Amino acid sequence: xxxxxxxxxxxxxxxxxxxxxxxxxxxxxxxxxxxxxxxxxxxxxxxxxxxxxxxxxxxxxxxxxxxxxxxxxxxxxxxxxxxxxxxxxxxxxxxxxxxxxxxxxxxxxxxxxxxxxxxxxxxxxxxxxxxxxxxxxxxxxxxxxxxxxxxxxxxxxxxxxxxxxxxxxxxxxxxxxxxxxxxxxxxxxxxxxxxxxxxxxxxxxxxxxxxxxxxxxxxxxxxxxxxxxxxxxxxxxxxxxxxxxxxxxxxxxxxxxxxxxxxxxxxxxxxxxxxxxxxxxxxxxxxxxxxxxxxxxxxxxxxxxxxxxxxxxxxxxxxxxxxxxxxxxxxxxxxxxxxxxxxxxxxxxxxxxxxxxxxxxxxxxxxxxxxxxxxxxxxxxxxx
Amino acid sequence: xxxxxxxxxxxxxxxxxxxxxxxxxxxxxxxxxxxxxxxxxxxxxxxxxxxxxxxxxxxxxxxxxxxxxxxxxxxxxxxxxxxxxxxxxxxxxxxxxxxxxxxxxxxxxxxxxxxxxxxxxxxxxxxxxxxxxxxxxxx
Numbered sequence: 337x338x339x340x341x342x343x344x345x346x347x348x349x350x351x352x353x354x355x356x357x358x359x360x361x362x363x364x365x366x367x368x369x370x371x372x373x374x375x376x377x378x379x380x381x382x383x384x385x386x387x388x389x390x391x392x393x394x395x396x397x398x399x400x401x402x403x404x405x406x407x408x409x410x411x412x413x414x415x416x417x418x419x420x421x422x423x424x425x426x427x428x429x430x431x432x433x434x435x436x437x438x439x440x441x442x443x444x445x446x447x448x449x450x451x452x453x454x455x456x457x458x459x460x461x462x463x464x465x466x467x468x469x470x471x472x473x474x475x476x477x478x479x480x481x482x483x484x485x486x487x488x489x490x491x492x493x494x495x496x497x498x499x500x501x502x503x504x505x506x507x508x509x510x511x512x513x514x515x516x517x518x519x520x521x522x523x524x525x526x527x528x529x530x531x532x533x534x535x536x537x538x539x540x541x542x543x544x545x546x547x548x549x550x551x552x553x554x555x556x557x558x559x560x561x562x563x564x565x566x567x568x569x570x571x572x573x574x575x576x577x578x579x580x581x582x583x584x585x586x587x588x589x590x591x592x593x594x595x596x597x598x599x600x601x602x603x604x605x606x607x608x609x610x611x612x613x614x615x616x617x618x619x620x621x622x623x624x625x626x627x628x629x630x631x632x633x634x635x636x637x638x639x640x641x642x643x644x645x646x647x648x649x650x651x652x653x654x655x656x657x658x659x660x661x662x663x664x665x666x667x668x669x670x671x672x673x674x675x676x677x678x679x680x681x682x683x684x685x686x687x688x689x690x691x692x693x694x695x696x697x698x699x700x701x702x703x704x705x706x707x708x709x710x711x712x713x714x715x716x717x718x719x720x
Numbered sequence: 721x722x723x724x725x726x727x728x729x730x731x732x733x734x735x736x737x738x739x740x741x742x743x744x745x746x747x748x749x750x751x752x753x754x755x756x757x758x759x760x761x762x763x764x765x766x767x768x769x770x771x772x773x774x775x776x777x778x779x780x781x782x783x784x785x786x787x788x789x790x791x792x793x794x795x796x797x798x799x800x801x802x803x804x805x806x807x808x809x810x811x812x813x814x815x816x817x818x819x820x821x822x823x824x825x826x827x828x829x830x831x832x833x834x835x836x837x838x839x840x841x842x843x844x845x846x847x848x849x850x851x852x853x854x855x856x857x858x859x
Contacts, residue, residue, distance in 0.1 A: 456796055466728050467762040468820045471851065472800035473808055474792040481790035482810055489788070489834050534791040534829075580768065583818055584787055584810070706762060707810065707820065 340600060341431040345559040345566045345720070347552055348377025349678040354516045354547040354663040358449060362393050362548075363405060365447045365665075369548035370406070376684075377552045378562050379441060384408045386433065386442030388426035390416030390667040392458060393448050412439040416446070419702020420614050420670035421574065421711035427674065428572040428715065430553050440555040444674075447548030448666025455544040455666075463706030474533040476704055477541050480617040481533035483708065487586055487619050488535060491634030495535065498618035499526040500640040501653075502539045502660055505615065507646045509657025511688035516545055516663040540618055542664035549671035551678050565682040565719070570695075571600035572715035576703070588620075588701055588712035590627025598629070601716035605630045608716075609693045610680055611651075612673030614701040615658040620709070624699045628714060647688045655680060655688055673698040674717075681719040694719050723799040725846045734763035736777040741850045744842040748780045748815060761817035782840030784811040784854070787818065789833045811838055811854060824853040 350372025352365055366389065374381060387410050389399050397405065399415035412433045416422020423446050430442040456475055464479070474481065487493055503523060509515035521539065529538035559566055573596060578589030598604055605628060613621040622636035631639055643651035656662055656676040659669045679685045680693045700713040728738050740747030750759045751767035752774030758767065759780070766773040789809045795801065807823040823833070824841055838854035845851040 462729070463762065465726070466734070469726055469796055470728050470845070471808065471820060471822050471853075472725075472792060472795045472797065472803065472806070473820065474790065474794055475796035477794065478790055478792055478796070478808055482788045482808070485790060485834070486788040489832075531791070531793055533793060536790075707818070 339568070339570060341435050341569050343556040344431045344434045345554055345556065345568055346678055346717070347554050347559055347562055347564060347566050348373040348375070348379065349675050349682070350376055350550045351514055351675045352547045353514050354545050354665060356516065356543070356545055357451060358546040360449070360546070362391060362447050362449045363397065363402065365449065365546065365548035366391065366402070366445050367406060369447065369550035370443050370445050373443060373550040373552045376564070377554070378564055379552060381407070383441045384443055386410055386412030386430060386439035388414035388416070388430055388442060388444040390422040390426065390446040390670060391448055392666045393450070412442055416667065416670070418576070418711035419667065419704065419709065420616065421700040421702045421713040422446070422667065423670040423674055424572055424698060424700040424713040424715045425574050427553065427569055428574070431569045431572070434553060434555050440558050442553045443550055444553065445548060445550035446668040446671035448668055449546040450544040450664070450666045451546070452544055461705050464704060467706055476616070477533040477536055479704055479707060480619060481536045483586065484535055484540070484617065484619040486584055487622070490586065493637055495527060495537070496523065497637035497640070498540060499523050500637070501618045501621060501645070502526055504640060504645040505654045505658045506661045508655050508688060509661030511647065511686070512656045512662060515657040515661055516543060517657070517661045536617070539660070542616055542659040542669070545663035545665055547663065547665035547668055549668050549675040551674060567678060567681040567717050567719050570603065570716040570718050571597045572713065573597040574711070574713040576711045578712065583707040586623055587627055588623065588709055590624055590699065590712050590714060591629070594628045594714055597714060597716060603695060603716055605697070608695055608697050609652070609690055610655050610677070610696040611653045612677050612696065612698040613654055613658065614670065614673065614699050615654055615660050616664070616669065616701065620701055624701065627712070628697065628699060647690055652690055655685065655690065670700045670702060673700070677717050681717060725799040726797050727846060727849060733765055737763045738849065740777070741842060741852060744850065746780045746782050746840050746852055747777045748813070748817060749775045750778050751775050759815040759817055761813070761819055781814045784813040784819070784838055786810065786833045786836045786838060787812050791827055807833065809833065809838070809854060822853050824855050
């Protein structure tokens with residue numbers, strides 16, 4: 337099958353160490369991850385001619401003043417406004433731009449300098465601030481506690497179902513030198529952790545932190561003079577505000593665009609060597625697996641019961657530990673799965689490398705507003 | 721010293737809702753198009769179902785059913801700390817829209833609130849602003 341992006345290649349990836357606290361300004365983290373991705377690709381700084389950035393704490397800077405700051409003369413710019421769905425959407429735009437001949441070397445980067453305090457006090461949209469916050473809501477944890485409670489009620493899921501996912505991600509994080517949470521986690525630890533927002537306990541919630549992730553996408557012309565491994569965007573998709581009239585559909589719409597994504601990629605869920613989910617909360621990970629066709633509605637927990645979902649197992653999910661164990665660097669939560677996917681496909685994953693890794697899927701989710709995240713995205717990446 | 725609670729960012733789109741609260745009235749928008757006529761909340765510049773900019777602010781019944789809930793133990797804003805823990809609820813109003821609010825009564829861990837009927841009650845939120853909370857309907 338012909339690929340929409342047959343002249344577009346991913347040739348490098350970079351990730352800073354995730355830290356609970358940092359003295360570095362966020363632009364420094366963006367710079368470091370970008371430098372690492374370009375070094376990984378074997379490209380010079382001044383070859384960059386496109387930039388896509390997602391960063392909650394970038395203001396008063398924006399994509400173009402960031403380009404100015406970094407010295408990039410750009411023919412393509414993108415600034416992600418869709419939270420954790422943004423990075424995949426930015427890659428999709430970048431692939432179209434490169435395929436059309438608009439640009440040759442595009443860096444897609446995400447970063448934030450966050451901790452628990454600054455996460456709680458960030459500026460919020462009306463849906464959250466004025467129509468939930470005034471009543472004393474529990475921020476993102478509270479929003480997804482509401483979704484989790486309903487999922488449990490509707491499908492009969494129990495805490496152990498979510499716990500299995502968290503334990504499996506933690507096993508992967510133990511092999512990831514950049515992950516923040518690397519100590520072993522048992523089911524007893526999970527179940528006996530303090531309540532955060534019932535039914536969510538401590539290990540259902542991500543740890544806000546600081547860090548950055550980046551990848552480099554290039555045209556065939558550029559890729560052909562590089563010697564390192566390469567991968568490509570086989571297909572991608574997005575949807576927003578789905579369904580527009582139901583906050584509690586327990587879906588953000590992956591099922592609306594992934595059939596077309598699988599078709600364009602010439603692949604199916606069964607062909608994937610790994611899955612990188614946007615794991616802001618276990619319940620959303622389940623909903624993504626169901627929406628992308630890995631499980632029927634309400635049954636994703638079975639995947640974690642019936643498979644070893646670590647990098648050693650039959651169905652590897654969130655192979656670097658995900659946000660739940662590596663940490664959530666704000667908007668970079670939407671990039672950690674992309675970084676991990678490219679690292680696996682290029683054979684650079686070290687102790688957590690999946691043998692003969694050829695294809696994988698990454699999902700994104702974000703833009704939390706009135707009771708839910710509004711934006712969903714996903715892409716299939718493959719080694720070429 | 722008691723910390724000031726967050727106050728709504730009042731503007732020309734949402735003013736009728738917030739001033740309705742101060743009159744102990746739950747004013748919700750209803751689409752003015754005869755072909756649509758649906759109720760909607762949160763406040764909007766027009767009907768999100770058909771795009772009509774004709775609408776009226778009408779008192780809702782104040783009755784609804786709890787769709788889902790959580791117990792807040794760590795509020796986004798620290799001013800709510802003295803009230804912890806409390807039940808934060810999503811209520812499907814009889815008129816159709818979904819409204820987030822709180823149960824006025826305290827938290828009881830054994831109670832599954834999903835599907836429980838509730839009715840609105842107005843409470844003091846801070847100087848100059850009252851807020852709709854909900855009470856569980858007596859059986």
